[in-house]
Amino acid sequence: MKILARFVLMGAAICLSMAAMAADISGAGATFPYPVYAKWADAYRKLSGVGLNYQSIGSGGGIKQIKAKTVTFGASDMPLKPDDLKAGGLMQFPMIIGGVVPVVNIKGIQPGQLRLDGATVASIYLGDITQWNDPRIKRQNPKLALPGTAIAPIFRSDGSGTNFLFTDYLSKASPKFKSTIGAAPSVQWPAGIGAKGNEGVANMTTQTDGAIGYVEYAYAKQNKMAYTLLTNKAGNAVAPSAESFQAAASSADWAHSDAYYLILTDQPGAGSWPITGASFILMYKEPGDAAAVDAALKFFAWAYQDGATMAAELDYVPLPAPLIAQVKKSWRSEIKSGGRPVWSEK
Numbered sequence: 001m002k003i004l005a006r007f008v009l010m011g012a013a014i015c016l017s018m019a020a021m022a023a024d025i026s027g028a029g030a031t032f033p034y035p036v037y038a039k040w041a042d043a044y045r046k047l048s049g050v051g052l053n054y055q056s057i058g059s060g061g062g063i064k065q066i067k068a069k070t071v072t073f074g075a076s077d078m079p080l081k082p083d084d085l086k087a088g089g090l091m092q093f094p095m096i097i098g099g100v101v102p103v104v105n106i107k108g109i110q111p112g113q114l115r116l117d118g119a120t121v122a123s124i125y126l127g128d129i130t131q132w133n134d135p136r137i138k139r140q141n142p143k144l145a146l147p148g149t150a151i152a153p154i155f156r157s158d159g160s161g162t163n164f165l166f167t168d169y170l171s172k173a174s175p176k177f178k179s180t181i182g183a184a185p186s187v188q189w190p191a192g193i194g195a196k197g198n199e200g201v202a203n204m205t206t207q208t209d210g211a212i213g214y215v216e217y218a219y220a221k222q223n224k225m226a227y228t229l230l231t232n233k234a235g236n237a238v239a240p241s242a243e244s245f246q247a248a249a250s251s252a253d254w255a256h257s258d259a260y261y262l263i264l265t266d267q268p269g270a271g272s273w274p275i276t277g278a279s280f281i282l283m284y285k286e287p288g289d290a291a292a293v294d295a296a297l298k299f300f301a302w303a304y305q306d307g308a309t310m311a312a313e314l315d316y317v318p319l320p321a322p323l324i325a326q327v328k329k330s331w332r333s334e335i336k337s338g339g340r341p342v343w344s345e346k
Contacts, residue, residue, distance in 0.1 A: 025296045028055035029062015029075030030161050031198040033096050033279040035218040036316050037075075040307045044299055052299065058197060060159025060185050066090070066282045072292045074282035077161020078185055082259040091285050091334045093260055093327045094278040095300065097249050097317035098216055100165050101240040101275070103202070103225040105211040106132055107147060110226055112239050115140045117231035118173025118266075118274060124212060125153050125170065126177060127191040132210065140231075154204045154213035157194030159185040165277040166214045169265040214275075217245075218314045232274045233266055240273055242315045248276035254323050283335060290337035297331055297343040 027037075034056040041052035055061070059076035066074030067088060080092055102121060104114060120136055123129040129136060133146045156163045164185045171178035181187050195204040198215045202223050205213035217240045220227045229237040238244050248267040254260065264276040281300065287293040304327075308318035319327070332341045 024051040024053045025073075025292070025299055026053050026071045027062075027073040027075060027281075027296070028057055028065040028071045029282075030059045030077045030279050031056045032059075032077045032098060032100070032160075032162050032165075032216045032277070033075065033316070034198070035216070035222070036096055036307070036311050036314050039310050039314065040299075040303045043307070043310065044302060047302075050295060050299065056197065056199075058156075058158040058185075059161035059164070063282065066284075069284075069288065072283070072287075072289070072296045075279060076282060077277050077279050078164035079261045079263070079278070079280050080259075080282065082261055085259050089285055090282050091259070091330065092280045092282050093330060094254070094262075094319060094323070095281050095303070096311055097245055097264070097276065097278045097319065098218070098315070099240050099245045099248075099273045099276050100162055100169075100214050101217050101220050102228045102230070103205050103213050103215055103220050104228060105205050105208060105226065106149065107209070108145065111220075111224070112227060112229060113141075113144060114226070115229040115231065115237045118169060121212075121230075122170040122174035122177040124151055125155070125189065125192070126174075126180065127153075149210040152208045152211040153189070153192030154201050154208065154211050155189045155192050155194055156196070156201060156214075158196045160197075161185065161277070161279070162198060162214065162216060163187065165263075165265055165275055168263060169275045172266045217241075218316070221315065230274050232270075232272050233268050234270045234272070236270055238271055238273055240315075242312055242317055244271055244273035245276045245315070245317045248272035248274070249278075249317055252278075254326065260327075285334050286336060287342065290342045293335060293337075293342050297335070301328065301343075301345065 037054050045051045059078055062074035062076050065071045131148050133148045168183035171183045195201045198219045201213040202215050202219045205211040232238050247269045248264055251267050252262050266274050304324045311318050331343050335342045
């Protein structure tokens with residue numbers, strides 16, 4: 001009897017363990033929002049007991065995994081076009097807004113000291129500007145003592161939304177960049193060093209003398225990296241911040257967007273950060289596991305309502321209330337199981 005009781009207890013423990021594992025929400029994709037997703041996940045687990053298993057593997061990987069149905073949601077910083085969503089039986093919605101920032105490793109240059117415009121950054125990544133004391137850089141920084149150090153461009157080697165936002169901006173700033181490299185999650189860079197994820201680019205830039213890279217702003221802040229100022233569409237040198245990301249996002253007309261397909265790079269406005277972007281969640285309209293999707297949507301609803309302060313602490317921009325209401329309405333109308341909405345606001 002004792003042996004039987006022991007097996008019963010062991011079986012119960014295994015079942016409880018499996019139930020706890022099943023309760024975890026599974027997602028994969030963009031590294032751009034990972035810092036805030038990790039912060040939200042920790043707070044939500046303490047509150048609800050439900051965890052988030054999020055694989056920070058890049059937007060391309062997230063799109064592949066949601067299409068393969070190995071995760072409950074995918075995350076991408078490049079919105080999918082409405083036709084692609086329809087073909088895959090997917091819907092998308094914005095979760096958070098942030099900024100991609102150029103970062104440099106130049107001896108003597110502190111955060112916010114170096115000013116660049118989009119055309120110059122494009123020329124660097126095209127291999128046309130190869131030294132930090134190039135006249136085109138010096139003209140924008142007459143008071144800086146720039147060394148003749150060789151420039152080492154660091155780029156994302158994985159398919160990523162950060163790549164898409166960066167290359168989309170450079171394509172708008174430089175006709176040559178647009179025609180030779182273009183805007184995409186994965187591109188063929190003519191020179192430089194590849195690194196995986198925002199984490200990899202941040203580390204490689206920090207370790208390489210003369211480097212320039214591009215990362216989500218939270219990574220630049222956490223690693224105390226020397227971010228650059230950028231000259232925006234209005235001709236002003238702006239610093240990356242929640243305020244400059246918000247300024248860029250303020251002109252976005254989400255209400256009239258088709259399937260939330262909006263790209264926020266190179267927006268007008270005196271204080272707009274030029275490489276601002278939203279990070280999106282991808283889900284099936286008719287999910288195979290309705291309970292898992294319901295759990296994920298409850299987490300996202302909580303993050304919208306109670307995670308705004310945490311997002312702001314990491315210099316992300318929470319979505320405005322009207323957009324959140326619009327997103328929740330789309331959950332109810334688009335994500336269904338057996339003809340009924342999977343999620344309902346309680």
